[in-house]
């Protein structure tokens with residue numbers, strides 16, 4: 170199982186609809202400072218519900234919606250992650266699994282909607298499906314910028330808890 | 337006024353007496369990971385009393401004394417900083433000013449001794465002389481490894497206080 | 504519960520010793536504060552870079568801490584692989600030689616797992632199989648190049 | 654007291670605007686939360702990298718935060734110089750082009766102040782006038798080469 174594509178719409182600095190094709194291999198993401206590299210990692214955390222808005226450098230979820238200079242800004246942001254599921258790691262028949270999350274602003278309230286293969290689902294349903302394929306918020310498969318030595322600096326009990334989660 | 341030389345004796349990974357000659361210019365300090373580059377910056381903080389042992393990655397001051405594998409370890413560490421004072425920025429006649437700090441271990445107690453141009457002095461006397469030449473613990477002339485974005489991440493009141501100190 | 508923990512712990516510890524040695528040439532290991540009751544205490548890491556003596560974890564340099572943390576992450580990966588890995592500038596404290604070592608390790612592991620590695624360092628970018636370029640257009644909008652073979 | 658603060662603040666703010674523009678091509682400024690009673694409130698930084706719109710400080714990228722922080726440090730240096738500067742891997746988040754910009758700025762300022770800059774990045778080392786090499790010998794003992802002209 171791997172990620173085939175990430176699609177961003179109005180997510181942070183990705184103001185237009187952008188599709189990022191990916192391969193099941195070693196991919197380096199590079200570009201100048203401030204170009205949007207870490208925003209791609211944030212997009213994964215957002216769609217797969219792996220973290221709070223604080224970790225994505227946003228005070229509230231609406232800060233994740235693209236804001237440009239000229240006038241009319243969009244009122245929603247959406248990220249869709251398409252997985253290659255041909256080995257059926259995720260317990261469904263489909264060979265491609267699509268997970269999507271959208272945050273929408275109506276007046277000054279906002280809400281976010283999750284969907285799995287096109288059907289709306291709840292956060293806990295999504296957590297359940299993802300953790301069965303080894304994608305969990307406590308997992309060490311995502312390391313944020315500046316965070317690489319966190320494991321060394323945390324206290325010994327929290328460090329042991331990493332193994333608890335795996336066991 | 338600038339630093340002419342830093343002399344380290346048994347300070348952290350500098351197990352032998354090492355003299356580091358310096359010029360009044362742009363000096364790059366480079367070398368492999370773990371070779372001792374940051375320990376040189378720690379030596380400056382130690383000798384000029386610019387920070388606590390915590391910042392120098394030591395739990396207690398004796399952790400700053402060189403510890404090798406083979407047997408007998410020294411019982412003291414000393415750092416001496418020689419300034420070129422030919423413009424008399426420091427209010428003394430000498431053209432060269434020498435500030436030194438030594439931490440000595442006796443049984444399981446330890447004490448540290450400061451000296452200015454060869455004469456023992458107190459910490460507050462040293463702070464006084466140094467702050468008159470623009471070297472203070474709050475000054476932003478020393479930036480530790482990993483700390484460069486701290487000014488951006490601190491709260492607005494602390495950030496304002498940086499200017500208070502200067503005024 | 505204790506059984507399950509100890510099985511995971513022992514396997515990850517074996518992996519850690521192997522990978523830490525591969526990355527830094529030294530000796531390392533995961534240590535339980537309380538072997539009798541592991542869930543009652545914490546876990547610390549003992550790591551001795553090549554040709555050095557053991558020191559407290561906090562005394563290590565930025566680069567040494569990074570290598571030790573990465574050895575731990577890859578030790579977990581080997582025991583319980585995740586479908587993908589997204590690593591954002593994990594090489595920021597590493598010198599050129601260590602960036603190359605980590606890049607080679609990622610290249611090996613990428614045979615069995617997908618790696619997306621944000622990096623500004625040449626040795627890492629050159630080792631990758633694909634490069635995704637990200638740029639900022641006018642009006643503050645990010646865009647990406649397609650995947651290019653490295 | 655308020656007089657002294659405002660004199661320092663205004664001078665440092667002018668420097669910050671100038672240096673931030675030099676480093677990132679954008680517009681920046683220091684903003685007091687309470688202009689009437691500056692010592693009653695905090696101070697924030699408004700910074701707009703080139704060709705971008707203003708965003709909250711926390712939303713900036715690692716590289717943008719570093720450039721903004723460095724512009725602030727050099728703005729203070731220009732107003733109240735210290736006898737020496739010791740900077741430890743301040744370029745760790747910067748891309749190659751920004752490392753060069755910061756290195757050139759340090760080179761300018763080093764006409765009036767001494768800079769000791771720990772770095773692993775080529776553009777920074779090449780811009781320095783002297784290079785001090787640090788190595789680890791056997792038995793965990795560090796030693797230095799003499800100062801070499803870069």
Ligand SMILES: Nc1ncnc2c1ncn2[C@@H]1O[C@H](COP(=O)(O)OP(=O)(O)OP(=O)(O)O)[C@@H](O)[C@H]1O
Nearest residue numbers: 181182202203204205206207208234235236714716
């Ligand atoms: N909601 C938003 N709308 C528009 N732009 C945004 C939004 N949120 C963040 N940004 C912009 O995204 C940029 C940061 O992008 P990101 O952190 O991904 O950069 P990066 O490529 O990782 O850079 P670095 O190499 O410095 O780490 C900032 O300039 C920020 O202003």
Ligand SMILES: Nc1ncnc2c1ncn2[C@@H]1O[C@H](COP(=O)(O)OP(=O)(O)OP(=O)(O)O)[C@@H](O)[C@H]1O
Nearest residue numbers: 348369370371372373374375401402403564565566
């Ligand atoms: N009291 C001590 N005795 C002997 N060695 C010590 C002592 N304290 C720290 N060290 C060693 O010094 C080394 C760290 O040095 P330092 O942090 O200066 O490295 P560095 O050159 O800055 O590396 P990096 O590029 O990774 O930041 C560590 O390996 C540590 O074990």
Ligand SMILES: [Mg+2]
Nearest residue numbers: 207314714715
């Ligand atoms: Mg980034």
Ligand SMILES: [Mg+2]
Nearest residue numbers: 374481564565
């Ligand atoms: Mg260092």
